[in-house]
Amino acid sequence: MFDRLKFPARGRRGGCNGAETIISLNDGTALKGKGKQSIPYLSTVKMAFPGGAGYGDPFKRDLDQVRLDLKKGYISLEYALKFYDFSIEELQMDFENGERC
Secondary structure (H helix, E strand, O other), rough: OOOOOOOOOOOOOOOOOOOEEEEEEEEOOOOOOOOOOOOOOOOOEEOOOOOOOOOOHHHHOOOHHHHHHHOOOOOOOHHHHOOOOOOHHHEOOOOOOOOOO
């Protein structure tokens, strides 16, 4: 049984909503979150579980914190450019040793 297939976690205090959970077969066929289902022989199941929703206005997030999230792999550069108010030059600089990410 899986939750959040249709209703993702809601953001708080200006944060963005989380993503929906995705459960499907390797051929793209969507599976239900609850109930008995059969998986065809030699098929595999793909499950994508999103994290929680955002808290606070992403445009007010500190640059060093966004860089740290990038370095740890919590977010992608594409995500950071879309949801935070920083340029690619600001985000690509590694703040600890001056190297590019």
